[in-house]
Amino acid sequence: MKNEIYIVGMGPGREEMMTGEAVYALEQADVIVGYTTYLKLLGQRFQGKELLSTPMRQEKERCRLCFEEAEKGKKAALVCSGDAGIYGLASLMYEIGREYPETELFVIAGITAASSGAAVLGAPLNHDFCVVSLSDLLTPWEKIEKRLEAAAAGDFVIVLYNPSSHKRKDYLMRACDILLRRIEEERICGYVENIGREGTRANICTLKQLKEREVNMFTTVFIGSSGSENINGKFVTRRGYKIEKNTDICGNN
Amino acid sequence: MKNEIYIVGMGPGREEMMTGEAVYALEQADVIVGYTTYLKLLGQRFQGKELLSTPMRQEKERCRLCFEEAEKGKKAALVCSGDAGIYGLASLMYEIGREYPETELFVIAGITAASSGAAVLGAPLNHDFCVVSLSDLLTPWEKIEKRLEAAAAGDFVIVLYNPSSHKRKDYLMRACDILLRRIEEERICGYVENIGREGTRANICTLKQLKEREVNMFTTVFIGSSGSENINGKFVTRRGYKIEKNTDICGNN
Numbered sequence: 001m002k003n004e005i006y007i008v009g010m011g012p013g014r015e016e017m018m019t020g021e022a023v024y025a026l027e028q029a030d031v032i033v034g035y036t037t038y039l040k041l042l043g044q045r046f047q048g049k050e051l052l053s054t055p056m057r058q059e060k061e062r063c064r065l066c067f068e069e070a071e072k073g074k075k076a077a078l079v080c081s082g083d084a085g086i087y088g089l090a091s092l093m094y095e096i097g098r099e100y101p102e103t104e105l106f107v108i109a110g111i112t113a114a115s116s117g118a119a120v121l122g123a124p125l126n127h128d129f130c131v132v133s134l135s136d137l138l139t140p141w142e143k144i145e146k147r148l149e150a151a152a153a154g155d156f157v158i159v160l161y162n163p164s165s166h167k168r169k170d171y172l173m174r175a176c177d178i179l180l181r182r183i184e185e186e187r188i189c190g191y192v193e194n195i196g197r198e199g200t201r202a203n204i205c206t207l208k209q210l211k212e213r214e215v216n217m218f219t220t221v222f223i224g225s226s227g228s229e230n231i232n233g234k235f236v237t238r239r240g241y242k243i244e245k246n247t248d249i250c251g252n253n
Numbered sequence: 254m255k256n257e258i259y260i261v262g263m264g265p266g267r268e269e270m271m272t273g274e275a276v277y278a279l280e281q282a283d284v285i286v287g288y289t290t291y292l293k294l295l296g297q298r299f300q301g302k303e304l305l306s307t308p309m310r311q312e313k314e315r316c317r318l319c320f321e322e323a324e325k326g327k328k329a330a331l332v333c334s335g336d337a338g339i340y341g342l343a344s345l346m347y348e349i350g351r352e353y354p355e356t357e358l359f360v361i362a363g364i365t366a367a368s369s370g371a372a373v374l375g376a377p378l379n380h381d382f383c384v385v386s387l388s389d390l391l392t393p394w395e396k397i398e399k400r401l402e403a404a405a406a407g408d409f410v411i412v413l414y415n416p417s418s419h420k421r422k423d424y425l426m427r428a429c430d431i432l433l434r435r436i437e438e439e440r441i442c443g444y445v446e447n448i449g450r451e452g453t454r455a456n457i458c459t460l461k462q463l464k465e466r467e468v469n470m471f472t473t474v475f476i477g478s479s480g481s482e483n484i485n486g487k488f489v490t491r492r493g494y495k496i497e498k499n500t501d502i503c504g505n506n
Contacts, residue, residue, distance in 0.1 A: 009368075011272065019364060020269035020276070061378020083378075085371045087492070091379035094489040105487075111272060111362050115262075118338045119360035125336075126344035127392075130383045130409060139380075139495020147381055147407045155396075156255055156383060156401025206270040230356075236347040239340070 003070040003103040006070045009083040009110020012178075012196025013041045017116065022108045026077055034079035040199075042079070042208035057205060063093050067100045083112040087133055087161055114159045115223050117192040120202045122234030124190060124222045128156055134171045135162035148175055152182040157228060157237055163191075169214070172221065173197040179223060183207055186218040188224040191215055192237040204235055256323040256356040260343050262336040262363020265449025266294045270369065275361045279330055284322045286315060287332035294450075295332070303327075316346050319468055320353045336365040340386055340414055357416035367412045370445040370473040373455045375487030377443060377475045381409055387424045388415035401428055405435040410490055411483060413474040416444075422467070425474065432476060436460055441477040443488040457488055 005023040011017035026032060031050040032039065039051045052069070054062040063078070070076040078087040080088035090107050097105055130151040135143060151158045158179070163172045185208035192224060193201045193216065198213045205213065215221065257394035259278040279285060282304040285292065292304050298490065305322070307315040316331070323329045333341035343360050350358055370376045383404040387397060404411045411432070415427045438461035446454045458466065460476060468474065480491040 014269070016277065017272035017362070019264065019272055023273070024269065053391045063377045072279045074473070083368050083371075085368070086378050090376035091489045091492055094376055094487055095491070097473045098484065100487075101380065106377065109368040109372040111366060115362040115365060115368075116340070118336075119362040123343035123347055123360065125337045125339050126341070128383070130381070130404075130407075132381045141405050141496060143408075143494060147409065150403045150407025150409070151383075153406070154383075156400065156403070226366050231347045231351065234347055236344045236360075238348070239344055241393060241396060 004075065004106065005066050005070050005093070006106050006108055007075045007084045007087070007093055008077050008079050008108045009088065010038060010081050010112065011043065011111035012116045013081065014044070014196050015043045016130070016197050017111055019110065021106070022110060022123060022166070025108050026079070029077035030074040030077055031068045032077045035062070038079050038081055038095040041081075044124070047126050059092060060096065060148060063089060063096045066093070067096065069101055070103050071100070083110040085109065086112045086114075088112070091115050113161060113195055113220040116195045117159070117222065120195060120200060121190040121204065121222060122193045122236045123226060123233045124157055124224065124239045125159070126239050127225065127227055128154075129159060129225075131158040131159045131161065132155070134168070134175055136168070144175075145178055148178045149182075152179050152181070155225050157225045158223040160223070162217065163219055163221045164215050165217045168176055169246070172215060174210050176207060180207060180211070184191075188228050188230050188235055189222060191219050191221040193219045195220060204230060204233065213215065254435035256326070257328065257359065258319050258346070258356055259361055260346055261330050261332050261361045262338070262365070263291060263294065263332050263334050265366065265369045266334065267449050268296045270364055272361070272363065276353050278361050279332070280326055282330035283327040285330050285332060286319045286322065288315070290364070291332050291334055294334075307351050309502045312342060312345060313349065316342060316349045320345070320349065320354065320356055323356050323384050333363075336363040338362065339384070340363045358490050360477075361478050364471040366414060369448045370412070370475065371454060372443045373448060374443040374457065374475060375484070375489045377477065377481060377488045378412070379490045379492050380478065380480055382405075382412060382414045382478075383407070383409040384414065385416040386460045387421070387422070387428055388418070396506060397428075398431055399431040399448050401431045402435075402457055405432050408478050410478045413476070415470065416472055416474045417468050418470045425466070425468060426464050429460060433460060433464070436476070441488055442475060443473040444472050446472045448473060456493055457483060457486065
């Protein structure tokens, strides 16, 4: 029988925002591996398990730790915030997994910040959207710039992950400058700080205002499409462009 | 006190894939409104509640039904598959909600097919991605075409919702033709049928092959970026373009 590792998306943080499947995977695990911050967010009942961490920035080591624990015959789970497959460690696990052919990986989906942030703001993602990370740790800035241009050209709603950090305080401003080449200053935008954790704060503004805002790294930013509007303080994107008839397109979302 | 309606994303279908928060909202509700198919997917313990539906394609009536029930003083919940804010009824609820200023709306995020499908395929969304619906019920096809072009130009991973229906059997083929103008024939693609329900089936192929495939409306399609590859039968997108050092970018996802 193959070893198994469950790669679990915790959602924004609180256990109520994990799926039943994710909670079950953690309950079954002998050892839970994760970045310290996320391990601390786990409920009391998981604190009795073997919890293993590696220091910040040691992601490869954290992944290897999982494989090593699984090879000892333990049921191992790796936790990531949000969805482990969206800017999380799932792909790195598959890459490193090439060296561990006896171990099978299972990804358990979680609520990513695009979904949880959207729910706080209203319904900004109710039509086609793009997700772009402003982190240039692993991606050249020119590539990020090209993606922002394409997203604006396609009239997508745009979600920005990692909009800022200590070292890149002006990245959101630079991103807004690129978007302002195609999008009008008054376009509705929104951002949510500390989604699903203490101090959740939602803000709605224009693209011009967004450019001047300072946000921290625990913030997710939303830029509207031409179909977005402010309805009584909520950021809402219409489902389509045609005049709505009675149609049912609620399927397969 | 204001009336309250909870707009609940059920995820792909099985209760284990709902968040604790979503389950709690349904447990608290006096009346649950939804399309018949989704009401049937709800677990046995919800079948004792007042369950209300409107025929297919009567989405506005379904939304109004919620507001009318809430105005009677009932705790009302509206269920959508996936995330109610991603091609679901959340935005329509806010639009119709203009006529019901005494009712407050709360969106409870759910696992959308991009997340749940990605988990089945491996880790295709581990870097920037776009979500595009091929349904032209409410969006002109020219707009969809423009978005596909922009998504390809930006080298995004692309997720297609509603790739087909009885009336639009060739839409996926038309979408692939547009993408093939910029993306090579051998680019990795994948699609998942009946995610999280009986008969879940994952398929990995090339863009050229995808063009010839017939998929049903319960299918979500993924087209890789230049950073995507096939690792032992899994569809994996690298987290970045630079050679990986030991960096921690797992935050805020």
